[in-house]
Amino acid sequence: MQSFRTELENLDNPVVEKDIIDLAARIEKFNNGDIDPDKFRSLRLARGVYGQRQPGNQMVRIKIPYGKMSVKQLRRIADISTEYGGGNLHATTRQDIQIHYVSLDRTPELWAKLEQDDITLREACGNTVRNVTASPVAGIDPNEPFDVSPYAHAVFEYFLRNPVCQEMGRKFKISFSSSDKDTGISFIHDIGFIPKVKTEGGKEIRGFKVMIGGGLGAQPAPAVKAYDFLEEDQIIPFTEALLRVFDRYGERKRRVKARFKFLLADIGLEEVMRLVKEEWNALSTKSYKIDTSAVAGPVLPTTIGFSDKALINPEQFELWKETNVHPQKQEGYYYVEVKVPNGDISSQKAHKFADIISKYAADDVRVTVNQGYVLRYVKEDSLKSLFTELDDLNLANPGFDSTADIIACAGTDTCNLGISNSTRVALELEGVIEREYPELIKNNDIKIKISGCPNSCGHHAIASIGFHGSSLRNKATKKVLPAVQVLLGGGLDKDGDGFIAEKVIKVPSKKAPDVLRVLFNDYDENAEEGEYYATYFKRQGKDYFYQLLKFLADTENVTDSDYIDWGKDEQFKVETEVGECAGVIIDLFSTLMFEAEEKAQWAKQAHELGNYADSIYHAYSVFINGAKALLVDKGVTVNTQAGIMKSFDEEFEGDFESVVGSSFTDFVLRIKQNEPSKEWAEKFIEDADQFLGKVKEVQEQETETV
Template identity: 90%
Template sequence: MQSFRTELENLDNPVVEQDIIDLAAKIEKFHGGDIDPDKFRSLRLARGVYGQRQPGNQMVRIKIPFGKMTIQQMRRIADISTEYGGGNLHATTRQDIQIHYVSLDRTPELWAKLEQDDITLREACGNTVRNVTGSPIAGVDPNEPFDVSPYAQAVFKYFLRNPICQAMGRKFKISFSSSEKDTGISFIHDIGYIPKIKMVDGKEVRGFKVMIGGGLGAQPAAAVKAYDFLEEDQIIPFAEALLRVFDRYGERKRRVKARFKFLLADIGLEEVMKLIQEEWKSLSTKSYKIDTNAVPKPALPATIAFSDKALINPERFALWKETNVHPQKQEGYYYVEIKVPNGDIGAAKAHKFADIIGKYAADDIRVTVNQGYILRYVKEDSLKSLFTELDDLNLANPGFDSTADIIACAGTDTCNLGISNSTRVALELENVIEREFPELIKNNDIKIKISGCPNSCGHHGIASIGFHGSSLKNKANKKVLPAVQVLLGGGIDKDGDGYIAEKVIKVPSKKAPDVLRVLFNDYDDNAEEGEYYATYFRRQGKDYFYQLLKFLADTDNLVDSDYVDWGKDQQFKVETEVGECAGVIIDLFATLMFEAEEKAEWAKQAYELDHYADSIYHAYNVFINGAKALLVDRGVSVNTQAGIMQSFDEEFGSDFEGVVGSSYTDFVLRIKQNEPTKEWAEKYIAEADAYLARVKEVQAAEAETV
């Protein structure tokens, strides 16, 4: 604890400091039995601390907004991984960095040390706005209308700790692409922004095409267009209004239906846009000007550096340059892509990697959604030396983001949800490509992605060829074996249009390499010249591929090894637990009342800081949590905040007329009808206090009659 306090002294942000102190206090209360375990889980998830498959170990997810990281930040994370975790940096498909095998009790100290280099864990997991992702080539993309990096940074900062997204029904994801090629895969996000420039009165006006309602998981959905052009100062107000709608009307009981995509499907785009407009008056800002200088130009190497190591393999260098090196929009500079198997770099290697970056590239590393890294502002004269030194670290493998660069989630290695091994399957498939189809190292169309379960953390839902972990039962001997569900036809085409992959067939996991062989040979034999794989899949149709692969699903001729998962030596069995990706929903009266009282205190604190919109939203949550507490206590099931208000009117309306009048719903929803002024905040907070006092009286009276 003394070390933890010492680390806090090095911080200069009292909000962050208090956040870390609160986490430490809650851990202590959890150990003492003073916090319900499910409630504690939701608290730690919102602070980036996620339970691992291995009991007693935590995965800590580090938020890297739009994947941008400095050399010093990489070094800091490497040191943290060595001191507190398993000594590995795992890059994710949302541009985060994960550290595994961390003790829960050490997470406050770990967090305090990260914050010394402006790195946060806050809201990296849980029912919040997750890491804001962005095109890793933003700022250097020759096709971009403008650099979206400062816009992604502004959205990240605006919603960090924002009251409107601290206890939503499910997680919420936002992305920024750099061009119409959809380099930020907007079509699978709750909100995806694609930059555009429009001429108005002879002047260039910046704005964004806005896509909403996308998502992967077991029931994927492609986003729909909300705006063809939304001016830049409106993107944050729009996002806030949409989040308010999602918070109020989104599902909260059935977790599998609680993402925004389901709300959009249920009520339609027109109704969603109408509800967004109804929220507009309550926003603290109707126009949010983005500081385009918020992400400064990175420091460049002072001189062109050269390695004293000889280039041993000119042919390999030429291939690497062809597949991993691209000209920037800044003349004379190149960005360099670093392929990292499974996204894993050991801490010691990360330090050596940082040394190399400092010599040859800008102090601006970008984590990519395919679990690699991009270096920027490399001079052509430095490329050979850069390659030579990267090759010494096994970080100069050609074929970045090609067919040979397979994405895989952590799967059964560490995740509770993993059904069958994904990381080992990825390595096996890469071996097949390297040995039998080496020409595919230059193919940037066919993407292979693997997840350990249906939730698509490995993005199998948008793969040209995707696999997710599953199981099969041999009907003859009743034994269970590891399997993979094969999905085909997903991805982004040359015009930037996105497609969701379709489920085709389930096969034993050990047959995955044969699936690849059959599909590659079929495509080579039957595709038209220049035909993209997604187009080929749609032309042939799902049943064509089912018939093509059907023989691999046969369980009549299995051998003993088919019943053992990749990388294992024992008979396979399904071992999954409840996942923590979306947090949990708490239906205990005491816990809900604790939340209501906590929100009431937060409302007063925000008011004292002149954060009136925040104070009003905290007060709104006092009403919601107090109502839900009474409804739960009476055994009334509720799914949404809107449903809570309606049910409360029906069940308790007469008990609260003296406080809220004839309609509780109308009383609470005045939040949408008033500007967030000081006077309105003061009034609404006072009414929330009076309401909460009445909740306690009613509950006490009901308890006496039981």
């Protein structure tokens, strides 16, 4: 594993180097049995290393902020997948790229090589701010008021390694749409930004409509509006304040309730915004000017490329051009959408794809939320040649983001949480559409999305027609069948309003193609002219569709093949393990004290570097972890940081009076009452050190008493 140090010599970022060295050291400790497995899991997840369904293998999630990659970065990722993984690049619904079948011991070296081309794994998984997503047509969208790419980039950079969001109760997701059409699907995000422009005194002012509290998972919820217009310099301070609120008051014990959407539902929008205002004083910056030049402009090919291959299928080219090619706001240029089944492209194909991009498009490829790619700044004269070369790679399939372009998560192929196969179902359903309903290749209203479990990594909860993996028991035989839960009526309408799909019925997985046939035929026969599918679903009602599909749920007439999942040969059985994507919760005294002491060191290091806001937040974490350690040691259940403070006052009243006074809660929450300064940071760190010393003293006394 030490070979990774050679790769570090090519880096010039000491923070990144330290991060990679730290991961390698923790892997060595884990292998030697010197570190708690749950603590180690939490650490590696925050560095993009996720346990696979196959024992001994890791999935490495590569963070691609707002989906933007250079050709050089694409090549680097392809090389990494060949050398360290299974030779495949899997695009996700968060505009990440995942590599599977990686050895844990090789992840530091892999990470070091990625960082040589400014690619990170940091906070791609775990209880962190996940990849910041954005509309893949940001900067070229004819409907956009301005390019949101620099804003997404600024948010990504500001919160990467930020102490406020390293160990939250759960993950936190942020998106940027390019226009009111909500192309970044803000309504399913913890924070969604939609660009707006207003004019005051003849001056144009940029800002954002802000949506908060959206989320999918097993209990999806749409976001609510926090601001009609928040000026551009306020989006980062607002995000930091909201993250502080989530970190302090969000659930930490019951994992299923630990997302921000549940906190919002619990205390309401008005109280959330009041708490945000309370946090404002402690922010390191009250106004953060976005550098709109931080994202480089397009680098175009020096010469217009042409293919020497003849256009064999003119009709297919015209269909592709109709469905996958669109004019940019920049006159004379087009963007081209590349449909990728299941988001999977081999390393070898990725290199050839990179050759094509270099020849015909800007050095700026965007991964999309529907697991494809967008090429930008293509000249009209190049379209036939581009199509011909993409077609050679089977990457010129028409119908990008249409009914025939089905999203599917990895499911039981690699994920611990997968219940039934999602990728193979997607391919089967695409086949039904291509063979029996080819006209739907031009339909951009009905979206089909599939997940292997209820957690909605495949976005089934916002699908017009959604499926998630499940199981059914045949009451007569007592045998279990692979099944899919059918959901209907989700998605976006023409005005950008979002809808959550409703669960309708559960059917055997092998009946999924028949579900499509019934639904398509019904819609064709009964929908009104121009009626959107979500509108049609609402008009007919959930029970109408339940009755329509009920016969397919009947398990009395199933055949032997129905007991075998798609792509498998053996009898189906449910095989799931505890998922890792949201991290874990550690409740061991020694582990919590280790974390508290570690945070105390980080607080001092940040103070020495002049990062006073960071040092203060690290010191705050010392108080929280130290208090939680004593409470856990005493058998007290604690759910939130606010709850920790309250319970600590109740359980240890008087024991800590010499250090914190009469109220531990008031003592700690001074963090909200003081602006970050050198003197205040120094004082808060000193107080945290004294508190930690007292925690050790009290715990020793408790142990002696026992």
